[in-house]
Structures are given as C-alpha cells and as structure tokens.
Amino acid sequence: SASSAPILHGYFRSSCSWRVRIAFALKGIEFDQVPVNLIKDGGQQYSEQYKTLNPMQQVPAVEIDGVTLSQSLAVIQYIDETRPGLRLLPADPQKRAQVRMISDIIASGIQPLQNLYVIQKIGTEKVQWAQHFINRGFQALEPILKQTAGKYCVGDEVSMADICLVPQVYNAERFKVDMDQFPTIKRLNQTLLEIEAFNTTHPSCQPDTPADLQK
Amino acid sequence: SASSAPILHGYFRSSCSWRVRIAFALKGIEFDQVPVNLIKDGGQQYSEQYKTLNPMQQVPAVEIDGVTLSQSLAVIQYIDETRPGLRLLPADPQKRAQVRMISDIIASGIQPLQNLYVIQKIGTEKVQWAQHFINRGFQALEPILKQTAGKYCVGDEVSMADICLVPQVYNAERFKVDMDQFPTIKRLNQTLLEIEAFNTTHPSCQPDTPADLQK
Missing domain, CATH: 3.40.30.10 (Glutaredoxin)
Known part of the structure; x- marks a missing residue:
C-alpha cells in the first residue's frame, strides 16, 4: 500500500x-x-x-x-x-545547479560507460575501457570540485553530488584507477565515508x- | 556581466x-x-x-x-x-519524478552510449552499436510513455521529458532506427515538432x- x-x-x-x-x-x-x-x-x-x-x-x-x-x-x-x-539539494538555485551538474557528470558522463552491461558488450579490453572513461570524467570533475567544494562537493552541506561521488570512486577503485591523480576527489571521498549514512x-x-x- | x-x-x-x-x-x-x-x-x-x-x-x-x-x-x-x-517540470512530485525518470533514461541510458566520442572510440560497427543502445532505450521508454503520456510525455503539459525526447528521436533517425516499433514515441515526436519552440x-x-x- x-x-x-x-x-x-x-x-x-x-x-x-x-x-x-x-x-x-x-x-x-x-x-x-x-x-x-x-x-x-x-x-x-x-x-x-x-x-x-x-x-x-x-x-x-x-x-x-x-x-x-x-x-x-x-x-x-x-x-x-x-x-x-x-536537504539533499541546497536551497540556492546556483548551488542546486552545481549539485546537479556534478551529479550528471557522474550519472551521464561516467557510470553509463563503465557499467556491467556495456563492459560485457565491449568484449576485449574491458578494464582499459572502464579506466579510460572514469579517468576522463574524474579529470573534468577534479577542477570543478576544486572550485565548488568546501567540506563536501558543494560547500559544507552533504548533497546529491556527494551521493553520486562515493559510489563512483568505489567503482574507480574496482577498476584500479590511480586516485592519487585526483586529490580533491580522494579527500572528499575519505571525508564522506566517515558519515554513517555512507x-x-x-x-x-x-x-x-x-x-x-x-x- | x-x-x-x-x-x-x-x-x-x-x-x-x-x-x-x-x-x-x-x-x-x-x-x-x-x-x-x-x-x-x-x-x-x-x-x-x-x-x-x-x-x-x-x-x-x-x-x-x-x-x-x-x-x-x-x-x-x-x-x-x-x-x-x-513550467518545465510539473508541480506534482510524482509527475516531476516521472519527468526526471524519462529524461534520465534518455540522458543517462541512451545518449551517452551513442554520442560522437563513444562512437569514434568503438571503431568498427559504429552504426550497429548506436542502433543497439537507442533500440534498447526506446524499448524501455515505449511502455513507460504509454502509461505516463497524454498529449505530451507526462500528461498534457510540455516538460523536460519532451525536451529530451525530440532530440533523441532525431538521433535515432540519423542512425536509421526503425521508429515504427515505437508508436507512442513516434506520435509524441510528431506532435512536439509542431510546437514553435521545438x-x-x-x-x-x-x-x-x-x-x-x-x-
């Protein structure tokens, strides 16, 4: 019901x-x-x-x-x-837009290209394919997050952007992406994983x- | 400024x-x-x-x-x-969720897999690859839209879902996807293309x- x-x-x-x-x-x-x-x-x-x-x-x-x-x-x-x-999205419209932009870079720009179905369809070089698209996405996210982040992805409040980031870093680690290239992402991920809900x-x-x- | x-x-x-x-x-x-x-x-x-x-x-x-x-x-x-x-999203929360679901099926589930960059990276069988992912997405969208659509994708008000649908149908036609498989999508696309903003x-x-x- x-x-x-x-x-x-x-x-x-x-x-x-x-x-x-x-x-x-x-x-x-x-x-x-x-x-x-x-x-x-x-x-x-x-x-x-x-x-x-x-x-x-x-x-x-x-x-x-x-x-x-x-x-x-x-x-x-x-x-x-x-x-x-x-609140999972901030009240301020420009901050909301930044949260959605970061979320969509992950949800449209990274995850769909490295999910199980696509990786299975690629055939050979599955790991290199996944690494390529995660690296490309994180190379874009890193400078964006450098500008938007406080304690979390956008300022000092947890948001949908953080909800997207942590599971994507988990995937990156499964595919052995070198996270030392992305100090801001790495720092945010570590901070977020200490929160009980994550x-x-x-x-x-x-x-x-x-x-x-x-x- | x-x-x-x-x-x-x-x-x-x-x-x-x-x-x-x-x-x-x-x-x-x-x-x-x-x-x-x-x-x-x-x-x-x-x-x-x-x-x-x-x-x-x-x-x-x-x-x-x-x-x-x-x-x-x-x-x-x-x-x-x-x-x-x-309004580009309806006021009702469940309708807003349906608009976002349809938009994301296109923006995360179809478009990223058939965009220029990915198609260039695939190498061979570019057209078959694009057709496969557009067909898969439209096969999911068709029964969803049968339930949600009125005159437009969700009820009788134009929304972000319609804004996503029409450009995706344009891509489908470029890749020679057989649109007769998807009568609801085809009908919505035709109706929407008559609107000046489209x-x-x-x-x-x-x-x-x-x-x-x-x-």
Whole structure:
C-alpha cells in the first residue's frame, strides 16, 4: 500500500543502487531491500517480472507511495521533495545547479560507460575501457570540485553530488584507477565515508553481499 | 556581466545543445549562440579555451547569471527554477519524478552510449552499436510513455521529458532506427515538432548549420 515502507530493488555492488541507499539513510527513511542478482541466472534483471518494475532492466527500481520509479537521480530528488529532514539539494538555485551538474557528470558522463552491461558488450579490453572513461570524467570533475567544494562537493552541506561521488570512486577503485591523480576527489571521498549514512550502506555490508566480500 | 543574455556554447547537431535551445525557447528567453564545431580542427571542444568552460570537453556549456554551467539537465532545471513563464517540470512530485525518470533514461541510458566520442572510440560497427543502445532505450521508454503520456510525455503539459525526447528521436533517425516499433514515441515526436519552440531550434536551421543540411 502507499503507506508502507519503500522497497528498493537493487544489487549490493551497483553504484546506482548504493546512491539510493545513501539517500534513504541520510533522510532517516526505513526501507526494505529486495536483491536483484545481476550475475546469477544470467542476470535476474532480465526476468519478465523485473522488467515490469524497470523496463530498462537495470537496478535500482523503487516502489514508493504507490508508484514504481527507476533512475536513481529521479528517485533521490523525489525523496528529497516529499520527505522532511536533511536537504539533499541546497536551497540556492546556483548551488542546486552545481549539485546537479556534478551529479550528471557522474550519472551521464561516467557510470553509463563503465557499467556491467556495456563492459560485457565491449568484449576485449574491458578494464582499459572502464579506466579510460572514469579517468576522463574524474579529470573534468577534479577542477570543478576544486572550485565548488568546501567540506563536501558543494560547500559544507552533504548533497546529491556527494551521493553520486562515493559510489563512483568505489567503482574507480574496482577498476584500479590511480586516485592519487585526483586529490580533491580522494579527500572528499575519505571525508564522506566517515558519515554513517555512507558507511552503513556500503556494498561490503548489504543483505546480498556474498560472504567473501563482506568486511 | 550577470545581467546580460545567456550564452550557449553548442553545436547545431548535438542533441544536448538542442535540449537547451528548446528550454530557452519555451521560456521565451533570448540567448546568444557561440558555435563549437565538434568535427572541425580535430574538434573545437578540445581547445584549452573551451576546456575552461566545460572540463568534460563536450557541448553544451552555458554562461548565465555570472556562472558557467554544463550538463543540459542541470541547465534546464536552473532556468526553470530562476525564470518565470511555462513550467518545465510539473508541480506534482510524482509527475516531476516521472519527468526526471524519462529524461534520465534518455540522458543517462541512451545518449551517452551513442554520442560522437563513444562512437569514434568503438571503431568498427559504429552504426550497429548506436542502433543497439537507442533500440534498447526506446524499448524501455515505449511502455513507460504509454502509461505516463497524454498529449505530451507526462500528461498534457510540455516538460523536460519532451525536451529530451525530440532530440533523441532525431538521433535515432540519423542512425536509421526503425521508429515504427515505437508508436507512442513516434506520435509524441510528431506532435512536439509542431510546437514553435521545438521547430525554430531544430538542427536544420541554426547559425552553424552547414548550407547543405539546411531545410
């Protein structure tokens, strides 16, 4: 029903699922998780049942307030616009624009080019391909963040930009990108990972995290 | 100065530049265009000068109110939040979420995978690659739009979702995607192209449109 807890259909290691987990945690919203294993059974996201939740056959999909939403930034902004608590976007329009610009550099300019589906389709040189696009994106983000960042990506308030940054750095580390090239990104990531909402939602400690990947 | 007309650095055929042109036109905002030729001189977006405007070295970049913004959806929402006139996102939070979901399926799920830079990097089978990702995205969009659409993508008001849809259909046609598979998308595109703000901003009639591509 519309009044029950939101349901997140996601995968422990999906950076887009992690974004939504952080947003719920920052807002203090209880939610249920239904794991969608992107590897097992040839990819559970390809089932007919899951396709009705997200026709793109990607995670996440979120059932909330009687509707089903996909696309993590749409979900995060919906949560922000309908729930009280910490603001995930600043009140100032220029700061909001900077938060969205940084979020979209990651969500449109980096993540789609290094996600599982595309990497599988590339065939050879998967790691080099992913590294190339993460490096290109981070080379753009680093000077932008040097201008916008305070303690966090935009000023001193946690925002959607931070929610996008941390899972993307996690992906960068999986693909062995040299993070020493990006001191601002590295510093922000370290600061953010100390916040409980980023820490408790980490891929290493989700209900569907395999035992050998748990910390 | 902050009070002068916004400057759009873009390219006639870039779908992300066209999105911003439509948004300005729907809002009735005068703007100046500075062409960035993505082909000439090995790509003018790679110049050191342009890199300061958009470190991702992509179009568009927009100078507005004393700041420089990139990422078309961040620009469009900034315009919407700071300018009067037609709303580009609906007031209702669930409808706003649907508008953002549809916009992001295009802006994160389709366009980045078929843009010039990626297509150039693929090497062989460029057209098949682009067709594959446009087909995959449109196969997801078609059932979503069947549920959300009225006269336009979400209900009967033009929104950011429509601003994203029309330029993506233009790209689909360039890559010879069979649009008869997607009757809802096709119908929406035809309806939208009759609106002046979509028509006057079309790639076929911009200041930098080459003579042989003008209509």
